[in-house]
Amino acid sequence: MQLQIRLRREKKVNRSMPVDIAIFVLLAAAGAFMAVPFVFMISTALKPLDEMFLFPPTFIVRTPTLDNFYDLFLIFANSWVPLSRYIFNTFFVAFLGTAGHVILASMAAYPLAKMNIPGKNFLFGLVVLSLMFASQVTSIPTYLTMTWIGLLNTYWSLIFPAFATSLGLFLMKQFMEQIPDSLLEAAKIDGASEYRIFWKIVMPIVRPAWLTLIIFSFKGLWGTGSGSQGASYIYSEQLKTMDYAFSQILSGGFVRSGPMAAAALIMMIVPVAIFIFTQSNVIQTMSTSGMKD
Amino acid sequence: MPNPVELNTSLPEPGRVVPSPVPRRQPGKYAELWKTMKQQKQGYVLLAPYFILFFIFTAFPVVMAFALSFTYYNVLESPKWVGWENYATLFLKDEIFLVALKNTLLFALITGPISYIACFMLAWLINELSPKIRALVTLLFYAPSISGNVYLIWQVAFSGDSFGYVNAFLMKWGFILEPIQWLQDPKYMLVIIMIVQLWLSLGTAFLAFIAGLQSMDRTLIEAGAIDGVKNRWQELWYITLPSMRPQLLFGAVMQISSSFAVAEVATSMVGFPSPQYAAHTIVTHLNDYGTIRFEMGYACAIATILFVIMLGSNMIIQRLLRKVGE
Numbered sequence: 040m041q042l043q044i045r046l047r048r049e050k051k052v053n054r055s056m057p058v059d060i061a062i063f064v065l066l067a068a069a070g071a072f073m074a075v076p077f078v079f080m081i082s083t084a085l086k087p088l089d090e091m092f093l094f095p096p097t098f099i100v101r102t103p104t105l106d107n108f109y110d111l112f113l114i115f116a117n118s119w120v121p122l123s124r125y126i127f128n129t130f131f132v133a134f135l136g137t138a139g140h141v142i143l144a145s146m147a148a149y150p151l152a153k154m155n156i157p158g159k160n161f162l163f164g165l166v167v168l169s170l171m172f173a174s175q176v177t178s179i180p181t182y183l184t185m186t187w188i189g190l191l192n193t194y195w196s197l198i199f200p201a202f203a204t205s206l207g208l209f210l211m212k213q214f215m216e217q218i219p220d221s222l223l224e225a226a227k228i229d230g231a232s233e234y235r236i237f238w239k240i241v242m243p244i245v246r247p248a249w250l251t252l253i254i255f256s257f258k259g260l261w262g263t264g265s266g267s268q269g270a271s272y273i274y275s276e277q278l279k280t281m282d283y284a285f286s287q288i289l290s291g292g293f294v295r296s297g298p299m300a301a302a303a304l305i306m307m308i309v310p311v312a313i314f315i316f317t318q319s320n321v322i323q324t325m326s327t328s329g330m331k332d
Numbered sequence: 333m334p335n336p337v338e339l340n341t342s343l344p345e346p347g348r349v350v351p352s353p354v355p356r357r358q359p360g361k362y363a364e365l366w367k368t369m370k371q372q373k374q375g376y377v378l379l380a381p382y383f384i385l386f387f388i389f390t391a392f393p394v395v396m397a398f399a400l401s402f403t404y405y406n407v408l409e410s411p412k413w414v415g416w417e418n419y420a421t422l423f424l425k426d427e428i429f430l431v432a433l434k435n436t437l438l439f440a441l442i443t444g445p446i447s448y449i450a451c452f453m454l455a456w457l458i459n460e461l462s463p464k465i466r467a468l469v470t471l472l473f474y475a476p477s478i479s480g481n482v483y484l485i486w487q488v489a490f491s492g493d494s495f496g497y498v499n500a501f502l503m504k505w506g507f508i509l510e511p512i513q514w515l516q517d518p519k520y521m522l523v524i525i526m527i528v529q530l531w532l533s534l535g536t537a538f539l540a541f542i543a544g545l546q547s548m549d550r551t552l553i554e555a556g557a558i559d560g561v562k563n564r565w566q567e568l569w570y571i572t573l574p575s576m577r578p579q580l581l582f583g584a585v586m587q588i589s590s591s592f593a594v595a596e597v598a599t600s601m602v603g604f605p606s607p608q609y610a611a612h613t614i615v616t617h618l619n620d621y622g623t624i625r626f627e628m629g630y631a632c633a634i635a636t637i638l639f640v641i642m643l644g645s646n647m648i649i650q651r652l653l654r655k656v657g658e
Contacts, residue, residue: 054564069454070469079497095501095503096496098497143382146378150375150379156372157368162383165391166386169386171643172642173638175638178619178622178635179400180394183396183628199385199389200385203385282480282481307480311475311478311479314478315471318467322542325542330581
C-alpha cells in the first residue's frame with residue numbers, strides 16, 4: 040500500500056485533484072468553442088431548404104439530405120468553366136507547388152545546417168527576418184514583378200512563390216541540425232559527394248520534416264483563391280482554383296448557405312486528412328522549431 | 333587544419349638549399365574566402381534554386397516596396413519621384429488610413445496576446461492528457477486553421493435576420509425583441525471578427541508549443557520537485573517556460589505577423605468596404621490602393637508602414653520573451 044502511494048505520487052508530481060478538474064472543464068469549454076462551428080457547418084450542409092427557414096432554427100438537422108451537395112454540382116453544371124477544370128487547377132497547383140517546395144527547401148536547408156560555407160548565416164538571417172512579416176507586405180511589388188517576367192495569369196504565379204516560402208526552409212534547417220555530424224563525415228570519407236550525401240543520407244532521415252512542409256505548403260496552396268493574394272495574380276476564369284469558384288457561391292446570400300456549407304466541407308476534407316496522417320511527424324518536426332537565443 | 337602555404341615554407345624538400353627566410357606573402361582574406369567558397373561549390377549549387385526564388389519573391393520586393401513608396405506610380409506611366417509626400421498624405425490627410433491603423437492596432441493588441449497565451453495554455457493543458465486523446469484534441473483545436481472557408485459559417489450564425497443562430501437564440505430566450513444586424517452594425521463588427529480570428533488562431537505556434545512540451549526533459553521536473561517546486565504554477569514558471577524559450581520565441585513570430593495581417597476574414601465577413609470603415613485594416617487599405625485604384629506608390633508606402641510595424645513589434649516582443657523565467 041505504502042509503495043503504491045509512492046509510485047502514484049512519483050508519476051504525478053505537483054498535481055492536485057481540484058486543479059485537474061478545473062483543467063478538464065477549461066479544456067471542455069475551449070473544445071466546445073472550437074467544435075461548435077464544425078457541428079453547425081455539417082448540420083447546415085445537410086439541411087433541406089425548408090428547414091433553413093424554420094424559427095427557431097434547428098441546431099442539429101432534423102431531416103438530413105444530400106440536396107445541398109447535389110445543388111452545388113447543379114450550380115456548376117451551368118457555369119461557363121466546368122467544375123472539373125477548377126478541380127484540376129487546384130490539384131495541379133497544390134501538388135506541383137508542394138513538391139517543389141519540399142525539394143528546394145530541403146536542398147537549401149542542407150548546406151545551411153551542415154556545411155561550413157561563407158555567407159550562410161547571412162542567408163539564414165534573411166529567412167528568419169522574413170518570418171517576421173506577413174506576405175501582404177510584398178504583395179504589390181510581387182504583383183509588379185510577375186507582370187515584368189510574364190508570370191501574371193499563369194499557374195506559375197501561384198507555384199513559384201510557394202517554392203520559396205520561408206517557414207518551410209526554417210523548419211527543415213532546424214530539423215537537419217540534429218543529424219549527427221559523424222554520419223555525414225563517414226560518408227565523406229567514403230568519397231561521396233555532397234549531392235549524394237544529401238540525397239541518399241540526409242533526405243531519408245528528415246522524412247518527418249518533409250511531411251510537415253507538405254501540410255503547411257499544401258494548406259496554403261489549397262486555399263488559394265478567394266481573399267488571398269493569389270487571387271489577384273490570376274484573372275482568367277479557366278485558371279482559377281476550386282476555392283475561388285466555391286467562394287463565388289456566397290454571393291447568392293443566405294439561400295445559398297446550404298451549398299456553401301457543402302462546399303466548405305468538401306474543401307476541408309483533404310487538408311484535414313493530410314494532417315491526421317502526418318500529425319505525429321509534424322509534432323516531431325515542430326519540436327526542433329525553436330529559435331535560439 | 334594548417335594552412336597549406338605555411339606547410340610548404342616550413343617543410344622544405346630535403347637536400348635543397350633553404351632559401352632565405354623571407355616570409356612568403358600570405359594570401360589575402362578575400363582570396364582565402366574565395367578558395368573556401370570554391371571548395372564548397374556544391375553547397376552553393378544546392379542553395380541556388382531556393383534563394384533565387386526567395387530573392388525574387390521575398391527579399392527584392394521588400395526593397396522595391398520601400399523604393400516605390402517615395403514615388404507616384406500608376407503602372408501605365410513610369411514612377412515619378414515625390415519624396416515623403418505619400419507618407420505625409422497617409423498620416424495627415426488620409427483619415428481612412430488612420431481608422432485602418434487604429435483598427436489594426438486594436439486587432440493586434442487584443443487578438444495577438446490572447447491568441448498567443450491561449451495557444452500556450454491550451455498546449456500546456458493538452459500535454460496532461462494521454463497520447464491518444466491528446467492527438468484527437470490537437471486535431472480538433474488545429475482544424476480551424478487548416479479548414480479553409482469553414483469560418484464562413486460564423487457569417488450564417490451571426491446572420492442579421494431571425495434565422496441566424498445567434499439572433500434566434502437571443503430572441504427565443506427573450507433577450508432581444510428584434511434581430512440585431514451583427515455584421516452591419518459597427519458596434520459589433522470588430523468584436524465578431526476578433527472572435528472568428530481567435531477561433532482561427534491556433535495554428536503553427538500551437539503545434540510548436542505542443543511539440544516543445546512533449547520533447548521537454550521530464551527529469552527537470554522531477555529534479556525541480558525535489559528542489560522544492562510545490563505546485564504546477566511554480567513548475568510552469570521556473571521549469572517549463574524557461575526550457576520552452578526557443579519555441580516561445582518562434583510562436584511569437586508566427587502570431588505577431590498574422591495578427592497584424594487581418595484582412596481576409598474581415599472582408600468576407602462584413603464585405604469591403606465595411607460599413608463606416610469599422611472593420612477597415614491596414615491590409616484592406618493596401619489592397620484597395622494596390623489592386624483596385626492602382627496607386628502603386630501609395631500602396632507601397634502603406635506596405636512599408638506595415639513592414640515597420642510588424643518587424644518593430646517582433647523585435648520588442650523577442651526582447652521581452654528572452655527575460656521569461658529569469
